[in-house]
Amino acid sequence: xxxxxxxxxxxxxxxxxxxxxxxxxxxxxxxxxxxxxxxxxxxxxxxxxxxxxxxxxxxxxxxxxxxxxxxxxxxxxxxxxxxxxxxxxxxxxxxxxxxxxxxxxxxxxxxxxxxxxxxxxxxxxxxxxxxxxxxxxxxxxxxxxxxxxxxxxxxxxxxxxxxxxxxxxxxxxxxxxxxxxxxxxxxxxxxxxxxxxxxxxxxxxxxxxxxxxxxxxxxxxxxxxxxxxxxxxxxxxxxxxxxxxxxxxxxxxxxxxxxxxxxxxxxxxxxxxxxxxxxxxxxxxxxxxxxxxxxxxxxxxxxxxxxxxxxxxxxxxxxxxxxxxxxxxxxxxxxxxxxxxxxxxxxxxxxxxxxxxxxxxxxxxxxxxxxxxxx
Amino acid sequence: xxxxxxxxxxxxxxxxxxxxxxxxxxxxxxxxxxxxxxxxxxxxxxxxxxxxxxxxxxxxxxxxxxxxxxxxxxxxxxxxxxxxxxxxxxxxxxxxxxxxxxxxxxxxxxxxxxxxxxxxxxxxxxxxxxxxxxxxxxxxxxxxxxxxxxxxxxxxxxxxxxxxxxxxxxxxxxxxxxxxxxxxxxxxxxxxxxxxxxxxxxxxxxxxxxxxxxxxxxxxxxxxxxxxxxxxxxxxxxxxxxxxxxxxxxxxxxxxxxxxxxxxxxxxxxxxxxxxxxxxxxxxxxxxxxxxxxxxxxxxxxxxxxxxxxxxxxxxxxxxxxxxxxxxxxxxxxxxxxxxxxxxxxxxxxxxxxxxxxxxxxxxxxxxxxxxxxx
Numbered sequence: 001x002x003x004x005x006x007x008x009x010x011x012x013x014x015x016x017x018x019x020x021x022x023x024x025x026x027x028x029x030x031x032x033x034x035x036x037x038x039x040x041x042x043x044x045x046x047x048x049x050x051x052x053x054x055x056x057x058x059x060x061x062x063x064x065x066x067x068x069x070x071x072x073x074x075x076x077x078x079x080x081x082x083x084x085x086x087x088x089x090x091x092x093x094x095x096x097x098x099x100x101x102x103x104x105x106x107x108x109x110x111x112x113x114x115x116x117x118x119x120x121x122x123x124x125x126x127x128x129x130x131x132x133x134x135x136x137x138x139x140x141x142x143x144x145x146x147x148x149x150x151x152x153x154x155x156x157x158x159x160x161x162x163x164x165x166x167x168x169x170x171x172x173x174x175x176x177x178x179x180x181x182x183x184x185x186x187x188x189x190x191x192x193x194x195x196x197x198x199x200x201x202x203x204x205x206x207x208x209x210x211x212x213x214x215x216x217x218x219x220x221x222x223x224x225x226x227x228x229x230x231x232x233x234x235x236x237x238x239x240x241x242x243x244x245x246x247x248x249x250x251x252x253x254x255x256x257x258x259x260x261x262x263x264x265x266x267x268x269x270x271x272x273x274x275x276x277x278x279x280x281x282x283x284x285x286x287x288x289x290x291x292x293x294x295x296x297x298x299x300x301x302x303x304x305x306x307x308x309x310x311x312x313x314x315x316x317x318x319x320x321x322x323x324x325x326x327x328x329x330x331x332x333x334x335x336x337x338x339x340x341x342x343x344x345x346x347x348x349x350x351x352x353x354x355x356x357x358x359x360x361x362x363x364x365x366x367x368x369x370x371x372x373x374x375x
Numbered sequence: 376x377x378x379x380x381x382x383x384x385x386x387x388x389x390x391x392x393x394x395x396x397x398x399x400x401x402x403x404x405x406x407x408x409x410x411x412x413x414x415x416x417x418x419x420x421x422x423x424x425x426x427x428x429x430x431x432x433x434x435x436x437x438x439x440x441x442x443x444x445x446x447x448x449x450x451x452x453x454x455x456x457x458x459x460x461x462x463x464x465x466x467x468x469x470x471x472x473x474x475x476x477x478x479x480x481x482x483x484x485x486x487x488x489x490x491x492x493x494x495x496x497x498x499x500x501x502x503x504x505x506x507x508x509x510x511x512x513x514x515x516x517x518x519x520x521x522x523x524x525x526x527x528x529x530x531x532x533x534x535x536x537x538x539x540x541x542x543x544x545x546x547x548x549x550x551x552x553x554x555x556x557x558x559x560x561x562x563x564x565x566x567x568x569x570x571x572x573x574x575x576x577x578x579x580x581x582x583x584x585x586x587x588x589x590x591x592x593x594x595x596x597x598x599x600x601x602x603x604x605x606x607x608x609x610x611x612x613x614x615x616x617x618x619x620x621x622x623x624x625x626x627x628x629x630x631x632x633x634x635x636x637x638x639x640x641x642x643x644x645x646x647x648x649x650x651x652x653x654x655x656x657x658x659x660x661x662x663x664x665x666x667x668x669x670x671x672x673x674x675x676x677x678x679x680x681x682x683x684x685x686x687x688x689x690x691x692x693x694x695x696x697x698x699x700x701x702x703x704x705x706x707x708x709x710x711x712x713x714x715x716x717x718x719x720x721x722x723x724x725x726x727x728x729x730x731x732x733x734x735x736x737x738x739x740x741x742x743x744x745x746x747x748x749x750x
Contacts, residue, residue, distance in 0.1 A: 176602035176626040180594045183627045187590060187634070188563055191583035208566035215562060216591060219555045224688070227551035249654065251551040252558045259562070279624065310685070313599070 001072065003029050003056035003065075005095055008132050013090070013125055016118040023104045026129050027052040027095020028087035031071055032079030034134065039367065040082045041135040042360070043126060044071060045143030045150040047345075048217075048274055049266060051094035054086035055079075069349045076349075076356040081364075082139065089150075090125045091117040091273040099269030100201060110269075112198030117273050119146075119281045123153045127161070139367065140360060142166035144345030145312060146274070149281050152294070152320070156283050159297030164363040166356065168304045169345040171316035172290050172323065174279050178311065181220050182275040185213030189268045198269050210268045211259030218258050223308040223341030227251060290323045300366065301331040302359045304352070306344035332359065376447065378404050378431035378440075380470055383507050388465070388500055391493040398479045401504050402427040402470025403462035406446055407454030409509065414742065415457045416510040417735070418501060419446060420518030420525040422720075423592075423649055424641060426469035429461035430454075444724040451724075451731040456739075457514060464525075465500045466492040466648040474644030475576060485644075487573030492648050494521075494656045498528045502536070514742065515735060517541035519720030520687060521649070524656050527669070527695070531658050534672030539738040541731065543679045544720040546691035547665050547698065549654050553686065556595050557650040560588030564643045573644050585643045586634030593633050598683040598716030602626060665698045675741065676706040677734045679727070681719035707734070 008026045015021060029052050034041060044054050044067060055071035057064055065086070070076040077084050088096035091114070099114035130138065141154045141162055148170025155165050171178070189195055192209030200206065222230075231251035287293040301324055305317035314335050324331040336351055338344035345352075383401045390396060404427050409416060419429050419442060430446035432439055440461070445451040452459050463471035466489070474489035505513065516529045516537055523545025530540050546553070564570055567584030575581065597605070606626035662668040676699055680692035689710050699706040711726055713719035720727075 173608065175599060176606040176608065176624070177594065177597075177599045179608070179624050180590075180602060180626050180630060183624075183630055184587060184590045184594065187631070188566075188587045191563075191587050192566065193568060212559060212563045212566050212587065215555075215559045219552065219559065222552075224550060224552045224685075227555060231551040233548065233551065233554070249551070249554050249558075251555050255555055255558055256562070310599075 001031070001056040002059050003031070003053070004059045005029055005052055007095060008129050010125075010128055010132075013121070013128065015115055015121050017116050019115045021097065021115065024090070024097045024125065025095065025101070026087050026090075026097075026125055028085060028129055029053060029056070029065075030086075030133070031055050031084045032082050034083040038135050039137065039139060040364070041130065041133070041138050042077055042082045042084045042140045042142065043130060043138050043154075044077065044084055044086050045126070045141065045147035046086065046089065047143070047145035047147050048278065049262070050147070051092065052086050052088040052096070053094075055084065066346065070353065070356070076353040077142070077360070078357060082360065085130065085133065085135075087126060087129055089122045089274065091122070091270060091277065093267035093270040094265075096125070098267065099198065099273055100267045109201040111201060112269075114269060114273060117277045119149050119153045119277050120157060122277065123150050123157055126150070126154070127158055130161075137161050137163060139364060140164045140166055142168070142356070143170075144168035145170055145342065146278050149278065152283055153281070155297045155299050156287075156293045159299070162297060162299045163367050164300040164302070164359070166302045166304070166359070167317075167320060169306055169309050169312045169317070169342060170320075171312055172283055172320055173281055175316075179279045181216060181311070182279055184216050186272050186275060188212040188216070189271060195268060198272070200268070206268045207263045210263050210266065210271060211256075213271060214262040214266075215255040215259045218255055220311040221342045223310065223339055225308060225339045226341055226343070229339065230254075291327050294324060295327040295329065299329075300363055301329065302355065303331060303333045304345070304355070305335050306338040306340070306342075306348065307335060308339050309342045309344060311342040376406075376431040377434050378406070378428070379434045380404055380427055382470060383504050385500075385503055385507075388496070388503065390490055390496050392491050394490040396472065396490065399465070399472045399500065400470065400476070401462050401465075401472075401500055403460060403504055404428060404431070404440075405461075405508070406430050406459045407457050409458040413510050414512065414514060415739070416505065416508070416513050417452055417457045417459045417515045417517065418505060418513050418529075419452065419459055419461050420501070420516065420522035421461065421464065422518070422520035422522050423653065424637070425522070426467065427461050427463040427471075428469075430459065441721065445728065445731070451728040452517070452735070453732060457735065460505065460508065460510075462501060462504055464497045464649065466497070466645060466652065468642035468645040469640075471500070473642065474573070474648055475642045484576040486576060487644075489644060489648060492652045494524050494528045494652050495532060497652065498525050498532055501525070501529070502533055505536075512536050512538060514739060515539045515541055517543070517731070518545075519543035520545055520717065521653050524653065527658055528656070530672045530674050531662075531668045534674070537672060537674045538742050539675045539677070539734070541677045541679070541734070542692075542695060544681055544684050544687045544692070544717060545695075546687055547658055547695055548656055550691075554654045556591060556686070557654055559591050561647055561650060563587040563591070564646060570643060573647070575643070581643045582638045585638050585641065585646060586631075588646060589637040589641075590630040590634045593630055595686040596717045598685065598714055600683060600714045601716055601718070604714065605629075666702050669699060670702040670704065674704075675738055676704065677730065678706060678708045679720070679730070680710050681713040681715070681717075681723065682710060683714050684717045684719060686717040
């Protein structure tokens with residue numbers, strides 16, 4: 001299935017910071033058809049470096065989407081039954097307005113003047129998109145990692161608009177360690193003289209700093225065990241510090257490759273903007289507690305974590321579950337066994353497919369039943 | 376106790392690479408007196424960024440040594456009974472010959488031309504120092520992290536010269552994840568244009584890259600829990616990417632501070648040289664197995680790891696223990712409870728003090744008993 005990204009345009013969006021951003025674009029894709037009742041819409045939310053291309057084959061570069069193994073006909077998010085929507089986040093660099101976009105007020109890229117963005121701002125723009133597509137209430141919002149944070153923010157900010165929520169490998173708030181890893185990435189970018197305080201769009205940009213930041217990320221996405229299985233202490237040909245060809249550990253070559261590859265598709269200012277949003281998420285803002293914030297909605301939950309994920313460890317998902325259960329909300333929690341670390345949410349398809357397929361089918365039945373009861 | 380670093384000079388050292396390094400200096404300190412039999416000498420071996428100043432108060436800057444809580448009168452390494460020796464490693468930048476030293480062949484700093492160093496080379500130079508001090512057989516070699524690797528290398532390379540070994544929070548070899556974290560640090564340094572392929576001694580050097588490298592290190596030295604306890608999500612004043620004063624998370628300010636602080640006392644080329652040595656350690660080189668290599672010695676062992684250490688996890692110490700036990704070597708293994716992550720080996724003094732004091736006293740008795748039996 002070849003898919004083509006679409007763009008929705010909005011005159012402006014109000015941000016949590018108080019600022020207003022004008023002429024906002026949102027890149028999005030849809031998979032499956034919206035039914036006549038407009039009640040089979042599912043929003044899937046990408047992680048930090050993802051984009052709108054969640055499924056199918058990109059018309060542009062022929063690549064499958066980041067959740068192609070989960071979204072499609074007969075897959076976990078079965079597009080024979082549901083209309084799945086995916087969009088690039090605000091502050092991103094993959095079609096949605098972000099720091100590299102042209103500021104209509106100046107005719108130049110925003111760069112350093114791009115405002116601080118929150119997860120709430122990302123979700124607000126998604127809500128505008130979903131309404132633009134004619135959907136008042138989503139059957140489900142689902143996503144892993146930063147996508148899972150958006151899932152929770154959706155429930156808090158639009159409690160009437162979400163029938164169910166699937167937060168995967170995520171957290172109510174970043175720990176000091178999670179902030180610390182993001183900060184190292186930011187420092188690597190800002191240490192690069194080509195960053196130029198964020199106003200680098202007439203040059204190459206901080207390519208080396210961004211590559212280093214991505215390398216740190218990749219280590220945190222894998223597990224000690226998955227790295228041992230994938231690389232061990234095997235050697236391969238590479239370059240020494242002095243740029244001579246030499247034996248390197250395979251894990252070194254891999255990290256360098258992934259770092260360099262990332263630079264070609266990601267904007268360093270988006271890296272700064274989005275990691276800041278993740279670090280500062282506060283779902284309880286304006287409420288007395290996480291529980292009070294989440295209890296505004298009657299959404300059903302499927303909360304999933306993975307045993308070897310040390311970046312978003314299971315104890316964080318378990319905190320979400322405790323918060324929901326303490327408010328008598330309907331929540332299923334599954335800790336899936338996996339060696340893949342945080343990457344598991346993109347990799348472990350087998351059991352996840354069944355869990356999500358069943359949860360969605362059941363949610364649809366519950367929704368119809370509730371509706372009949374209300375009549 | 377104010378201590379003054381001393382320097383031993385050697386005309387040359389043969390390296391594992393086949394190269395010879397001329398006019399080699401070793402910075403060292405000693406604490407306590409060597410007895411008439413010269414059999415109460417203990418060598419303590421510093422970790423990656425440590426130096427010869429293990430204990431007492433530095434004459435130079437008034438600071439206590441990195442293991443001052445463990446080395447001194449009535450402490451774990453009791454200098455009323457033992458003569459403790461500590462030296463800076465080969466390839467370092469704290470008084471021992473390293474990349475920043477003057478190459479006698481050129482009159483300029485070695486820089487990029489400094490040869491590849493192994494843990495075996497470090498230990499060879501330590502052996503030269505110890506003999507220079509009149510010690511043929513050490514009562515103990517002890518150290519954590521990279522110091523622990525040197526402990527094991529001592530046993531393999533000089534099996535007759537070590538009565539006991541105390542490897543702490545260490546490993547037989549680096550895992551892919553350990554190599555990966557080191558590689559990120561190296562890449563951060565080499566990405567800095569001020570690195571200049573290692574020949575930067577006429578300039579400021581890669582200060583920003585080195586600071587980023589150190590920040591990564593600090594995260595891996597702490598634990599998720601100790602970071603939560605120390606910083607949580609507290610905010611403090613700091614600077615934004617655009618260099619404006621703003622609220623930062625305390626953990627961000629801390630990492631920046633530690634990064635900047637490190638730059639003033641450490642050389643980037645030493646960072647590259649020493650991490651390469653750690654990554655490439657191969658205790659079994661020339662033998663069929665780790666067991667065969669270690670079984671050359673009759674040294675007694677005290678192997679220690681810490682519960683929350685995820686950089687050198689307990690399973691790596693347990694592999695050392697299994698290797699030793701499979702050869703019927705005398706080994707005590709203790710996994711100490713701690714929230715401090717890898718830092719624990721420098722922080723958890725209480726129980727460690729008793730364990731080491733008892734182990735050393737017992738080792739001394741065993742050594743004397745063995746000697747009498749031989750007569």
